[in-house]
Amino acid sequence: MTHYQxxxxxxxxxxxxxxxxxxxxxxxxxxxxxxxxxxxxxIARLDGLQERLYANATRSLLIVLQGMDxxxxxxxxxxxxxxxxxxxxxxxxxxxxxQEELSHDxxxxxxxxxxxxxxxxxxxxxxxxxxxxxxxxxxxxxKVTKQRFNQIKEFEELLYENGxxxxxxxxxxxxxxxxxxxxxxxADPEKRWKWDSGDLEERKFWDDYMKAFEDVISATSTKxxxxxxVPANRKWYRNLVVADQVVGALDGMNxxxxxxxxxxxxxxxxxx
Amino acid sequence: MTHYQxxxxxxxxxxxxxxxxxxxxxxxxxxxxxxxxxxxxxIARLDGLQERLYANATRSLLIVLQGMDxxxxxxxxxxxxxxxxxxxxxxxxxxxxxQEELSHDxxxxxxxxxxxxxxxxxxxxxxxxxxxxxxxxxxxxxKVTKQRFNQIKEFEELLYENGxxxxxxxxxxxxxxxxxxxxxxxADPEKRWKWDSGDLEERKFWDDYMKAFEDVISATSTKxxxxxxVPANRKWYRNLVVADQVVGALDGMNxxxxxxxxxxxxxxxxxx
Numbered sequence: 001m002t003h004y005q006x007x008x009x010x011x012x013x014x015x016x017x018x019x020x021x022x023x024x025x026x027x028x029x030x031x032x033x034x035x036x037x038x039x040x041x042x043i044a045r046l047d048g049l050q051e052r053l054y055a056n057a058t059r060s061l062l063i064v065l066q067g068m069d070x071x072x073x074x075x076x077x078x079x080x081x082x083x084x085x086x087x088x089x090x091x092x093x094x095x096x097x098x099q100e101e102l103s104h105d106x107x108x109x110x111x112x113x114x115x116x117x118x119x120x121x122x123x124x125x126x127x128x129x130x131x132x133x134x135x136x137x138x139x140x141x142x143k144v145t146k147q148r149f150n151q152i153k154e155f156e157e158l159l160y161e162n163g164x165x166x167x168x169x170x171x172x173x174x175x176x177x178x179x180x181x182x183x184x185x186x187a188d189p190e191k192r193w194k195w196d197s198g199d200l201e202e203r204k205f206w207d208d209y210m211k212a213f214e215d216v217i218s219a220t221s222t223k224x225x226x227x228x229x230v231p232a233n234r235k236w237y238r239n240l241v242v243a244d245q246v247v248g249a250l251d252g253m254n255x256x257x258x259x260x261x262x263x264x265x266x267x268x269x270x271x272x
Numbered sequence: 273m274t275h276y277q278x279x280x281x282x283x284x285x286x287x288x289x290x291x292x293x294x295x296x297x298x299x300x301x302x303x304x305x306x307x308x309x310x311x312x313x314x315i316a317r318l319d320g321l322q323e324r325l326y327a328n329a330t331r332s333l334l335i336v337l338q339g340m341d342x343x344x345x346x347x348x349x350x351x352x353x354x355x356x357x358x359x360x361x362x363x364x365x366x367x368x369x370x371q372e373e374l375s376h377d378x379x380x381x382x383x384x385x386x387x388x389x390x391x392x393x394x395x396x397x398x399x400x401x402x403x404x405x406x407x408x409x410x411x412x413x414x415k416v417t418k419q420r421f422n423q424i425k426e427f428e429e430l431l432y433e434n435g436x437x438x439x440x441x442x443x444x445x446x447x448x449x450x451x452x453x454x455x456x457x458x459a460d461p462e463k464r465w466k467w468d469s470g471d472l473e474e475r476k477f478w479d480d481y482m483k484a485f486e487d488v489i490s491a492t493s494t495k496x497x498x499x500x501x502v503p504a505n506r507k508w509y510r511n512l513v514v515a516d517q518v519v520g521a522l523d524g525m526n527x528x529x530x531x532x533x534x535x536x537x538x539x540x541x542x543x544x
Binding site: 078084124183190195197200203260266271272 | 543
C-alpha cells in the first residue's frame, strides 16, 4: 500500500486521491468482512512487535494523525491501537495551547511529548496544526509558515536520527462525508455530546484547509518522515491502511530478542 | 471478590492470604479455561466503560500495582489492560528517581503523573516504593516512614476528593513461586534479557519486605483508597481478580452518556 505515500519532493494534489477508495477490496459487506479480517491479523501482529520494541528500548515509533473534524483520528486510535499493551504506548491529544505553551516556540510542547525509546507515541493532532489552522485563519504570516515547514523538517530529522521511526497519516475524507458524519451527530441524541459548533465554523474553510494540507504535506513528506494520504471515507479501509503501515514500520526495524545482561554466567546461577 | 480487600483500620497478616488460592475455580485446565473466559468477558466490558469515562471527563481511575520482582505487574497490565483504548489510559513505570526528582519530596514526581479527568492511570510501582525498598534497606528512619504513611493517606485523599477512584493491588506470590519464575528466566535463553542480578539481592530480604508490605498496607488501606491482596501464584486467577475490581470500580461510577452542549437547538441545525 505504498502508493498512498507522498514521495519526497513531489507536489501533492488531493484531487488525485479518492477518499472513497478501498484498494483491491470492493465496497460490499463480504469484501468488507475480508478487509476486517486482514486488519485483525495485522493488529494481532502488532502486539508481539510492540513487545519487542519495548523490550529492546533502542528505537521508538511516532505516529502523527491529522485530518479534518470527523475524519476519524480518534476512531483510528481506538480500532488500530486497542490491543496494544498500554504500557509502551503513549497517546497525546494536542489541544489549544496553554499560556505557558504559547510562551515558547511551537515545537516546545511537541518535543516534550516525543516517544521515549521503546515506545509507540501517537499524536492526535500535532505540530502540524501550527501550519494549518493558524494559516487558514491568517494568524501567522506566510513567511513564518514557510519557516515552520523547514523547522518541522529539521525537528523530525532530529527525532529520526536519534532512533525514532515516523509515520504521518492524513485521514482524507470528502466534504460530503463530513456532512454525513456531522448530521449523524445531530440526529442521534446519544452522539450529541460530541457536537462542537466550532466544527461547523471550520467547515466553511474546507477549501482553504485542503490547500493548506496540500502545501504542508508536499513540503514535509520526507524519506525519514513520510506522509500517507489515507482514503478515509470507509472506516474499515482506513483502519486497514493504517494498521498495514504501522506493522510494516515496526517489522522493518527488524528487532530481535534483546541480549542477556553481560557478565552473568547463567550456567552457574543458583537461586536459593 | 471483596474479601481480598484489606479493611480500613485492620492489621494485615499475609500468612492469612494464600497466594495459591484460585477462589471458586479449581486449578485444573478446564476450570482455568472457564476463569479465562470470565476474565475475557470482563475485559470486553472495560472497553465501553473506559470510553464513557473518557467522554465524560469528570472522573478518573488510578490503579496502583505493587509486588515483589516477578510478581506479575507487567503481565497484569498486558493481560488486563490490552484491549483498552490507549487514548485514555496512561501507564507510568516508576524507576529509580532522577537527581531532579530526589531534590523534591517523594510525592512530587507521583503527583505530576496522576491521571487527568477521563483517564485510567496505572502506576507500575509507585510512591509505595518509598516506604518499602527504602525502609528495608534502612535508607529512611522509622520516624520518616511513619510520617510518609500519613502523607500518602492525605495525598490519596486529595486525589479521591477531586474525583479520582483509587484501587491498589498487592500481587501476592510465594517465595517458592518467585524461585520458579527466576529459574525460568535463567533456563530460557529467550527470557534471559529480563534477568537483573539485583532481583536476587532483593530476594535475600524477602521476610523484611513481607513485613514492610504488611505495615504499609495496614496503615494505608482506606475507604477511599483500598488495598487488595491478590493471590498471584496463578497468573490466570490474578488477572481475573484485578479485572473484576477494575470493572467494578468503573461500573460503580455509574457514568451516563455525557449531556449535549448547551444552547444548541439541534432541531434547527442545518449542515451545508
